[in-house]
Amino acid sequence: MDMASGNDIKAHTSTYSGFLGLVKWGIVITALITALVVFLIS
Structure with a gap:
């Protein structure tokens, strides 16, 4: 399983x-x- 790269941090934010x-x-x-x-019940 590959980790996400740090190049798309703006999209993640x-x-x-x-x-x-x-x-x-x-x-x-x-x-x-x-x-x-x-309120309606009481």
């Missing part, structure tokens, strides 16, 4: 930044939906 953005917004949306459901 861009992909990782996009992934972190999706995770951040996913957590926010999940928290809002959870709060709404708890």
Whole structure:
């Protein structure tokens, strides 16, 4: 199995930044939906 070369670090950084953005917004949306459901149940 070959290791990835260091020549494409800019592409990796861009992909990782996009992934972190999706995770951040996913957590926010999940928290809002959870709060709404708890509010509706109570």
